[in-house]
Amino acid sequence: MTFFAPFCIPFMVGAAVMLAVLLGKWGLWLYRLPRADKLLILRGLPTRATVSAVGETVGEALLHRRIFRINPVLGYMHMSLALGWFLLIAVGWIETVAYLGFRYVPLQGHVFFKYFSTGLEHKPVFEFVMDLLLLFVLSGVALAWGKRFYSRAMGLRRTTRHVVGDRIALSALWFVFPARLVAESATAALYGGGGFLTGSLGGWMADHIGVIPLMNLESAAWWVYSSVLGIFFVALPFSRYMHIFTEIPLIFLRRYRLRSTEKESSFDHFQIEACSRCGICIDPCQLQRVLGVNDVQSVYFLRDRRYRMLTREVADNCLLCGRCAQRCPVGIDLNTLRINARDGMHNVPDERRYGYFKGLDRSTGQGKVGYFAGCMTLLTPRTMQAMERVFDAAGEEVWWADREGGVCCGRPLKLAGETDSAHRMMRYNTELFVKHGITTLVTSCPICLKVFREDYALEGIEVLHHSEYILRLIRAGRLQLVHGTTRFTYHDPCELGRGSGIYDEPRAVIEAIGELLELAETRENALCCGSSVANTAISDSQQVAIARTVAGSLAATGAEVIVTACPLCKKAIGRGTTGEVRDLAEVVAGALK
Secondary structure, rough: OOOOOOHHHHHHHHHHHHHHHHHHHHHHHHHHHOOOHHHHHHHHHOOOOOOOOHHHHHHHHHHHHHHHOOOOOHHHOOOHHHHHHHHHHHHHHHHHHHHHOOOOOOHHHHHHHHHHHOOOOOHHHHHHHHHHHHHHHHHHHHHHHHHHHHHHHOOOOOOOOOOHHHHHHHHHHHHHHHHHHHHHHHHHHHOOOOOOOHHHHHHHHHOOHHHHHHHHHHHHHHHHHHHHHHHHHHHHOOOHHHHHHHHHHHHHHOOOOOOOOOOOOHHHHHOOOOOOOOOOOOOOHHHOOOOOOOOOOOHHHHHHHHOOOOOOOHHOOOOOOHHHHHHOOOOOOOOHHHHHHHHHHHHOOHHHHHHOOOOOOOEEEOOOOOEEEEEEEEOOHHHHHHHHHHHHHOOHHHHEOOOOOOOOHHHHHHOOOOOHHHHHHHHHHHHHHHHHHOOEEEEOOOHHHHHHHEEEEEEEEEEEEHHHHHHHHHHOOOOOOOOOOOEEEOOOOOOOOOOOOOOOOHHHHHHOOOOEEOOOOHHOOOOOOOOHHHHHHHHHHHHHHHHHHHHHHHHHHOEEEEEEOOHHHHHHHHHOOOOOEEHHHHHHHHHHH
């Protein structure tokens, strides 16, 4: 038995091109990894991390569990295509062995086995299973067609706009499995066999189409099947479908603790090209939902960066709120990639800007507990005044780092891409904290909190958000509060919730004072206030427009007071409503006995 026919050529060429490009890309990316990352890979290979990566690959690259949790219909669509195609290949190989034993069969022999095996005895079990899997994949193809033409039925308000390479690959993929169905059915019509799907369709063909036209149809169908496969394979490495072969190594590398950083690195390629451009990140974006800005979302940022056409307009126009990253089914570190892209565009350090640091120390007071207000808290003095009352009520001696002014924590500059300048500020503040010998650092600003915990070297200093600190005081009996009947609702700040994982502490504090009413989009799905320091592209009026929608959602709970735990969010939401907006510390200070 020979395993070659002229129609195999497009498939063989396409597979060879795809394999060469894939190996070239992977090899280059791995070669360019820094030595430290390569050591992480070598050390991780013989550990349980590899086993965990295999499990995650099955769960995410084949079963698409994350997408299922977000959107079951989309999850089924992706699973039917990925798992279905994988099982068609795997069961097809088993079928070949069942027919021919463990003899060598070239790749095209496995892929087009139904064409080459017409002289062999039929095995109904394999024909049934292969037809069932083909039907499974075809159901996913039908949903993909529906998603493209009527996305709202699939739970998406918007779908991704594709580049030319994506359109070519997508069009080819849409016809791969219908072409396979027609080809295998035509062969079944001429030579018998086939399962419940191809056999039934083949029987209809045999009854309604003459032998000569049927032979021509069979030849054309196999040519079409091979050609669309070849086109898809050639286009795949240059299209969104590169994610099929990039998500898998990304899973392994993440398990080996490789991460993107504030500086661009070779590892970034694995994240960028693992994006399937599914479009799930579009709907959560408030720039799109509220302002109608439709070309800066993470899917377009990653696309433009991949194809080296990223502009400042796209890179800078993002709130970095994390709502898209929270829903990304691949788990791409979208905020870090956005930051290191900005670093490449904006990072022009100038040491002359920081001459005033020398000898600067405006701190006051003394104690093992330090309080860092941060820029935004200094602009919302009621929050700091409330914290002073809390400290006094608890009998805490406090060292005030910047009550009389000081140096920014550095995170706003980092978010803007000026990472070297940000680190200059971080070093100054670190030296200041160490100099005064504090063991606990409290801040009311989630922006400061995140940078203190992630970027500062504060060994021996516990960093707490004021919600954590206040709850600790309450549970230790150091604060006596009056529980009233006021109805509160709480807004989760982006940097505190999604950014630092602090959701329960502010709620526990509020529930110690009054009644807490939750809104629909809360916790991990909470809305951004709209005034993020990470976005310098939108106008003041656009910020207010976002704030109004957030305030409207909070007011819809029927609460009397809107509470947040971020000075920036307090100012932003306050501009979007005439209702009362208070910081958590203000609420606590007002409830002190």
